[in-house]
Amino acid sequence: MSSVILDISRLISRVRYSTPSGVDRVEMAYARGLHARYGDGLAFASVHPCGIYGRLPRRAVLAYLDELERRWSSEQAAPRQRSLVSVLPQLAALLPTAPGVGSGSVYVQASPHHLTNTAKVRKIMARERARFLCLVHDLIPIEFSEYARPAGAALHRRRMETVGAVTAETGGAAIVNSAATGRALRPWLQPNTAIHVALLGTEPLPPPAPGAASPTDDGRPYFLCLGTIEPRKNHLLLLNLWRHLADTLEPARIPRLLIIGRRGWENEQIVDMLERCPGLVGHVEELGGCSDARLSALLHGARALLMPSFAEGYGMPVAEALSVGTPVICSDLPALREVGGDVPDYLDPLDGPAWKAAILEYAADGPAHAAQLARLPQWHNPSWAEHIAIVTDAIEALRR
Numbered sequence: 306m307s308s309v310i311l312d313i314s315r316l317i318s319r320v321r322y323s324t325p326s327g328v329d330r331v332e333m334a335y336a337r338g339l340h341a342r343y344g345d346g347l348a349f350a351s352v353h354p355c356g357i358y359g360r361l362p363r364r365a366v367l368a369y370l371d372e373l374e375r376r377w378s379s380e381q382a383a384p385r386q387r388s389l390v391s392v393l394p395q396l397a398a399l400l401p402t403a404p405g406v407g408s409g410s411v412y413v414q415a416s417p418h419h420l421t422n423t424a425k426v427r428k429i430m431a432r433e434r435a436r437f438l439c440l441v442h443d444l445i446p447i448e449f450s451e452y453a454r455p456a457g458a459a460l461h462r463r464r465m466e467t468v469g470a471v472t473a474e475t476g477g478a479a480i481v482n483s484a485a486t487g488r489a490l491r492p493w494l495q496p497n498t499a500i501h502v503a504l505l506g507t508e509p510l511p512p513p514a515p516g517a518a519s520p521t522d523d524g525r526p527y528f529l530c531l532g533t534i535e536p537r538k539n540h541l542l543l544l545n546l547w548r549h550l551a552d553t554l555e556p557a558r559i560p561r562l563l564i565i566g567r568r569g570w571e572n573e574q575i576v577d578m579l580e581r582c583p584g585l586v587g588h589v590e591e592l593g594g595c596s597d598a599r600l601s602a603l604l605h606g607a608r609a610l611l612m613p614s615f616a617e618g619y620g621m622p623v624a625e626a627l628s629v630g631t632p633v634i635c636s637d638l639p640a641l642r643e644v645g646g647d648v649p650d651y652l653d654p655l656d657g658p659a660w661k662a663a664i665l666e667y668a669a670d671g672p673a674h675a676a677q678l679a680r681l682p683q684w685h686n687p688s689w690a691e692h693i694a695i696v697t698d699a700i701e702a703l704r705r
Contacts, residue, residue: 308408312418314418332416341693360403379596414439435475437475439468441482447461465493478498478500478699480696482504504619508597529611530565540564541574607631609626
C-alpha cells in the first residue's frame with residue numbers, strides 16, 4: 306500500500322517537447338525527491354493525455370524520467386516538438402494500469418494540470434481516499450490579468466477554487482514557492498488550511514565545457530534575459546533600451562543581449578521588434594530553446610542576468626544565475642527579493658534610465674558590478690533537498 310501518491314500528469318503531457326519549462330523541472334524534482342524519500346511507498350499517478358486517470362507502472366515511469374533528463378541535458382540539436390507517431394510507444398507504456406486503490410494516502414500535485422476541472426480532482430480524491438497537497442506556483446493571471454491570455458484569469462480562478470475546495474474537503478494543505486505567493490493564495494483557502502512556504506531548489510547546471518566558444522566573436526560583453534517571451538517579463542524595456550544604445554553609441558561599445566526563452570502569448574510588439582527592428586541587428590539575439598549545457602555556458606560567461614519583470618511568483622532565473630556566480634539586475638519585487646536576498650541590484654521595472662545606467666556600468670566592469678561580485682559568496686542557494694524536506698514535513702503532518 307502506498308503512503309504517498311505523486312501526480313505526474315504534467316510531465317507526461319510534455320512527452321513531445323525537447324526542452325523543459327519551469328513547471329516541468331519542478332514536477333521532475335518532486336518525482337526524484339519523493340521517490341528518494343519514500344521508495345516503494347511512493348506511487349505515481351496521472352491523468353493521461355488520452356483522458357484516463359490511474360496509477361502508473363513504476364518501471365515505465367522511472368525509465369521515462371531518465372529519458373526526459375537525457376533529453377533536457379543533450380547538447381544535440383533537437384526539434385522543439387517530436388512527432389506524435391514517434392512518442393506513441395512512450396504514451397502506451399505510461400497508460401494507467403490501475404484506477405486507484407483507495408489507500409487513504411496523501412496525494413501530491415506539483416503542477417496546475419487539470420486543476421480547472423474541479424469535478425475530476427474531487428473524483429480522484431474520492432477514489433484514492435486521499436488528502437490533497439498541492440503546490441501553487443503563483444496567482445499572476447488573477448492579480449495581473451492584463452498579462453494573461455484572454456481567458457487566463459477565469460481559468461486560474463477555477464484552479465484556485467479547486468485548490469481551495471479540495472484541500473478543505475479532504476483536510477489537505479498547500480505548498481507555495483514564496484511567502485509572496487502564500488499571501489496571494491491565503492484568501493482562496495479556508496482559515497484552517499495550512500500553507501507551507503518552500504523556496505524552489507536550483508538545478509545544478511553542468512560546468513561549461515573547456516574551451517567553449519563565446520557567443521560573441523568580437524570580445525563584447527553580453528547580458529542574458531531568460532524566460533518565456535510574454536508581456537509581464539518586460540522584454541520591451543530591454544529592446545527599446547538596446548535600440549537607444551544602437552542610436553547613441555559606437556557599435557563596438559554596445560554590449561550584446563541574448564534572449565533565451567520560448568515565445569509565449571500577447572507578445573506581438575516584442576516579436577515585431579525582434580524580427581523587424583534594424584537597430585537590434587548584431588546586438589540582440591533570440592535563442593529560443595536552450596539545452597542545459599548551453600545555458601550553463603552562457604550563464605557563466607554573461608556580465609549579468611537581466612530580469613525587468615512586472616510580476617513574478619518566484620524567479621527561478623535569478624537563482625540559476627546566482628548559483629553559478631553570475632550577477633543579477635532585476636525588478637524590485639517581493640518574490641525576487643526572497644530569492645536573491647541582498648545580492649542583486651534591484652530596480653523599478655519602469656525606470657529606463659536606471660536600467661541603462663546599470664547595464665552600461667556592468668558592461669564596463671564598474672563599481673556596482675564589482676560590489677555585487679563581492680556580495681555573491683553570501684548568497685544562500687536554495688536546494689531541492691530543503692524544499693522536499695518541507696514537503697515531506699507537510700505530508701507527514703497530513704498523515705497524522
